[in-house]
Amino acid sequence: TQLLEQSPQFLSIQEGENLTVYCNSSSVFSSLQWYRQEPGEGPVLLVTVVTGGEVKKLKRLTFQFGDARKDSSLHITAAQPGDTGLYLCAGDGLGGATNKLIFGTGTLLAVQP
Amino acid sequence: DSGVTQTPKHLITATGQRVTLRCSPRSGDLSVYWYQQSLDQGLQFLIQYYNGEERAKGNILERFSAQQFPDLHSELNLSSLELGDSALYFCASSVGGTGRYGYTFGSGTRLTVV
Numbered sequence: 683t684q685l686l687e688q689s690p691q692f693l694s695i696q697e698g699e700n701l702t703v704y705c706n707s708s709s710v711f712s713s714l715q716w717y718r719q720e721p722g723e724g725p726v727l728l729v730t731v732v733t734g735g736e737v738k739k740l741k742r743l744t745f746q747f748g749d750a751r752k753d754s755s756l757h758i759t760a761a762q763p764g765d766t767g768l769y770l771c772a773g774d775g776l777g778g779a780t781n782k783l784i785f786g787t788g789t790l791l792a793v794q795p
Numbered sequence: 796d797s798g799v800t801q802t803p804k805h806l807i808t809a810t811g812q813r814v815t816l817r818c819s820p821r822s823g824d825l826s827v828y829w830y831q832q833s834l835d836q837g838l839q840f841l842i843q844y845y846n847g848e849e850r851a852k853g854n855i856l857e858r859f860s861a862q863q864f865p866d867l868h869s870e871l872n873l874s875s876l877e878l879g880d881s882a883l884y885f886c887a888s889s890v891g892g893t894g895r896y897g898y899t900f901g902s903g904t905r906l907t908v909v
Contacts, residue, residue: 723902723903725900774894782840
């Protein structure tokens with residue numbers, strides 16, 4: 683059983699479309715992070731959200747942490763081919779343990795030109 | 796370049812063999828984390844070291860071991876390798892001992908066991 687479930691698993695869209703990726707858990711996390719991973723590379727940190735209800739924007743990407751700190755979403759506006767990659771959410775502080783990040787199941791995004 | 800260096804990038808070995816993966820953390824980072832990434836399991840936490848001491852353990856097999864040296868580089872040793880150990884192995888580092896503010900990942904070592 684995965685502690686952090688992401689949906690959808692796969693997403694193929696056309697350039698210019700909008701999309702939302704969800705990260706859900708039944709557990710509370712101290713903070714939640716989003717990473718993007720490209721083929722042959724390690725995940726790269728995009729953002730960290732720490733307060734319930736927090737919204738952060740990074741250019742065309744909008745991240746939100748749920749009020750109860752159990753879920754998060756990533757919204758991309760006007761997607762571009764450069765947004766293609768594996769998007770991973772990761773939670774910290776599960777059960778008070780802050781030593782390790784627990785990663786979600788991942789969403790593979792392909793943006794067609 | 797993330798600042799976290801992993802070697803080798805690719806490794807092909809036979810079942811039953813032993814390999815060592817190496818990681819140099821980003822300058823100034825005291826924590827090193829090892830993760831295994833496979834298609835069916837995703838990114839799974841193996842072990843964490845902080846300033847030379849083991850801090851946390853995940854689903855790491857008994858055939859696997861790790862250590863962090865005084866210069867803070869870390870090695871992950873995998874022995875009695877099985878086909879199922881084929882995966883991407885990532886090292887990540889952070890300044891402190893928690894994941895709260897995110898990790899910096901290396902580019903990984905792709906291990907293929909034949």
